Amino acid sequence: MKFTRRDVIRTTAGAAAGALGSRFVGSSAFAQEGLTYKPEEGAKLRLLRWSPFVQGDEDQWLKNTKRFTEATGVEVRVDKESWEDIRPKAAVAANVGSGPDLMFVWFDDPHQYPDKLLDVTELGDYLGKKYGDWHDGPKQYATREGKFLGLPLATIGNAIVYRESWVKEAGFSEFPKDTAGFLELCKALKAKGHPAGFTHGHGVGDGNNYAHWLLWSHGGQMVDEKGKVTINSPETLKAIEYAQELYKTFIPGTESWLDVNNNRAFLAGEVSVIANGISAYNTAKVNKDNDPKLAEIAKDIRTTNLPIGPVGKSVELFQVTTAVIFNYTPYPNAAKAYLQFMFEDPQMSDWITSSAGYCCQTLKAFDNNPVWKADPNNAAYAKASATLRPNGYAGPLGYASAATMADYVLVDMFAKAVTGQATPQEAMEEAEKRANRYYRV
Numbered sequence: 001m002k003f004t005r006r007d008v009i010r011t012t013a014g015a016a017a018g019a020l021g022s023r024f025v026g027s028s029a030f031a032q033e034g035l036t037y038k039p040e041e042g043a044k045l046r047l048l049r050w051s052p053f054v055q056g057d058e059d060q061w062l063k064n065t066k067r068f069t070e071a072t073g074v075e076v077r078v079d080k081e082s083w084e085d086i087r088p089k090a091a092v093a094a095n096v097g098s099g100p101d102l103m104f105v106w107f108d109d110p111h112q113y114p115d116k117l118l119d120v121t122e123l124g125d126y127l128g129k130k131y132g133d134w135h136d137g138p139k140q141y142a143t144r145e146g147k148f149l150g151l152p153l154a155t156i157g158n159a160i161v162y163r164e165s166w167v168k169e170a171g172f173s174e175f176p177k178d179t180a181g182f183l184e185l186c187k188a189l190k191a192k193g194h195p196a197g198f199t200h201g202h203g204v205g206d207g208n209n210y211a212h213w214l215l216w217s218h219g220g221q222m223v224d225e226k227g228k229v230t231i232n233s234p235e236t237l238k239a240i241e242y243a244q245e246l247y248k249t250f251i252p253g254t255e256s257w258l259d260v261n262n263n264r265a266f267l268a269g270e271v272s273v274i275a276n277g278i279s280a281y282n283t284a285k286v287n288k289d290n291d292p293k294l295a296e297i298a299k300d301i302r303t304t305n306l307p308i309g310p311v312g313k314s315v316e317l318f319q320v321t322t323a324v325i326f327n328y329t330p331y332p333n334a335a336k337a338y339l340q341f342m343f344e345d346p347q348m349s350d351w352i353t354s355s356a357g358y359c360c361q362t363l364k365a366f367d368n369n370p371v372w373k374a375d376p377n378n379a380a381y382a383k384a385s386a387t388l389r390p391n392g393y394a395g396p397l398g399y400a401s402a403a404t405m406a407d408y409v410l411v412d413m414f415a416k417a418v419t420g421q422a423t424p425q426e427a428m429e430e431a432e433k434r435a436n437r438y439y440r441v
Contacts (some may be wrong), residue, residue, distance in 0.1 A: 039334035053279035060354035110149040118325040124148030132364035135385035150324035154359035157381030186249035197271035212317040217309025223395035247418035318388035
């Protein structure tokens with residue numbers, strides 16, 4: 001039975017479940033229109049992924065994994081680690097040559113150890129052709145010199161999450177669309193006892209998303225097109241000065257926040273505005289029947305894209321995760337078969353739907369998944385894969401861009417300046433020196 005691209009686009013979760021029985025279960029090879037990987041005899045796999053912020057993501061991934069095992073007999077153990085621990089554990093596995101067979105890694109991490117990863121170009125090309133091509137940004141993270149180092153799995157969208165009643169209480173009928181208005185709103189919210197809260201700590205997602213938005217919205221960049229470090233610039237200075245003013249409106253302690261902290265503060269009613277995935281809203285919505293306070297918050301939450309700065313257009317990083325296979329695995333065919341199965345419809349459709357707007361598709365054929373219209377608050381995340389600006393702008397992705405992000409050079413620059421540990425000029429100069437350790441041009 002062939003499944004066309006048009007079928008994919010209009011498939012719903014119910015139809016997908018119906019298609020499952022006839023197409024996969026009970027088939028030892030689950031041939032997919034000409035591409036088949038036969039798992040090795042006795043193959044067993046271990047996948048290490050990041051801990052979920054939306055439970056439906058993990059639940060559906062495990063269900064899909066069970067489908068794979070039922071279809072192939074290959075057992076897959078799925079482990080999870082905190083977001084901050086994924087990057088160092090992946091680097092250790094790559095360098096030592098042992099550990100999980102597959103991992104979900106962040107941003108341009110595959111470019112730090114490309115020779116340690118299994119080439120999945122055949123599979124990447126196959127999926128791209130079958131499902132309307134890959135979105136360019138996620139594909140850049142997963143490819144190097146025309147080869148797929150892994151498969152772009154998802155973009156974790158990032159948007160403004162705010163309390164509508166508090167914004168109105170502060171005197172604003174709608175959420176400001178530019179950085180100048182946004183600063184005025186945050187000042188007014190702080191005056192009303194409803195501070196904002198944006199991560200200045202080593203949050204893999206939230207810390208990097210916020211820092212890059214600050215920089216790019218004011219026209220700054222870490223490097224130029226040739227990879228020359230240009231962070232020490234008038235544009236960066238303006239970004240830092242803006243960040244200093246915005247920081248004055250924050251709840252204390254955001255310089256130590258990790259990815260989980262702004263969710264907790266927002267759901268505790270301690271802050272009025274954060275930049276986050278759909279997870280904060282989803283947590284409130286899912287638990288509203290058991291917690292009157294969360295019910296009130298869920299009803300009051302609205303989402304919107306981050307304000308536009310002096311650069312005059314939307315420029316946001318967004319967190320991309322790539323599924324990679326380490327080349328030390330004794331079961332390369334089984335690992336590729338597993339990824340193929342998980343990216344095929346209906347598995348991918350079901351996962352995107354169950355993630356409730358948290359995991360944005362990387363294959364264009366899944367852009368019309370019903371989840372993006374299921375709730376008005378999901379809309380701000382629907383085009384994350386299509387609109388993101390990759391890390392390391394304006395230079396090429398590679399070891400230098402990945403290492404500079406892994407070392408939190410940009411995040412630390414803003415944190416030191418806003419907390420007074422360094423002047424803006426000192427913070428820029430330090431960031432310049434640190435970045436130059438990786439960008440040796």
